[in-house]
Amino acid sequence: MSHPAPLADSDFEDRFLIVGQTPIRFMLAGYARDAVGFSVRLGTAETQFMTTLLGVDADKGRLYFDYSGSPEMNRLALSADHLVFAGRPEGIHVQFQTPAPVEARFDGGRAFSVPLPRQVLRLQRRESFRIDLPQARPVQLSASLPGGGTLSLPLHDLSVAGLGLTAGVLPETLLEDVVLARGRFLLPDEVQPTLVDLRIRHLTEQTARNGQRQWRIGCAFVDLPVAEEHRLQRYIVRIEHERRELLG
Structure with missing residues (x-):
């Protein structure tokens, strides 16, 4: 499974990365x-726990956060190669990475402490970075239609907020605000499918380059699980980084 790579493009950094202590x-x-x-x-494991940020020591450049309720999880955290934090304050995806923590005290209680991260990824709700997916080897979405039946369409683009589909003909039950349940698609180089529920946000008819009429279907994820969001974010960052490198 891929993980975030350092980003070199200044525009990408300016839009999505917060830097500076x-x-x-x-x-x-x-x-x-x-x-x-x-x-x-x-680290790179799928093991994770929920925590709350407790405070920042500006002089020491340290971030404090709460212990896990599991002694075993706390032990694993102390020996981890690094930590990846992810949250959604006010619906905005925020992610950052730090070295392994050390034990500390905060307001008289036990806590973890890590150095302040060098950068924080912050994706605005209306600015979720979106990548176009290759059409030569399309990623296919399969989902249940309202009233029965299965929808199978190729993905056109992808973000942590949702995805775009392409269709030649629209099923009758595919309308705005309809929820597509039990959706699944397999990203290139992944071995495990991504599982999602989707809400239809817009249906737009377009003319393709070959003159044929087609539909673009914009979908928003519904209660996307944290693990799936992390996986999509890692994939999107890696693909964008690779694309920037190819462009020189």
Whole structure:
């Protein structure tokens, strides 16, 4: 499974990466003040636990966060290669990486402490980075239609907020605001399918380059599981990084 790679393109960084100790310190201190919940993944493993940011020490450049309720999970966290934090404060995807934690005290209680991250990925709800998927080897979505039957259409694009589909003919039951349940698609180089529920946001008729009429179907994810969101984000960042490298 792929993981986020360093990003070299300045426009991509300007739009989505928060850098600099001062803005990062204020951002994370605000999340701590609001008791925003974050998931913490231990290194490259799928093991994770939920935590709350407790506070920031500006002088030491340290972030404090709450212990897990599991002693075994706490032990694993201390020996992890690195940690990946992910949360959705006010519906905005926020993600950052730190070294393994050390044990600390915060307001008289036990806590974990890590150095402040060097950068924080922050995807605005209306600016979720979207990648076009290759049409030569299309990624196929399969989902249940309302009233029965199965929808099978190729993905046109993908973001952490949703995806776009392409169709030559629309099923009669495919309308705006309809929910497609039990959707699944397999991304290139992945061995496990991504499982999603989707809500239809728009249906737009277009003319393809060959003159044929087709439909673009915009879908938003419904209650996307955290594990699936992490996987999509890792894939999107990796593909965008590879594309930028090919462009020089």
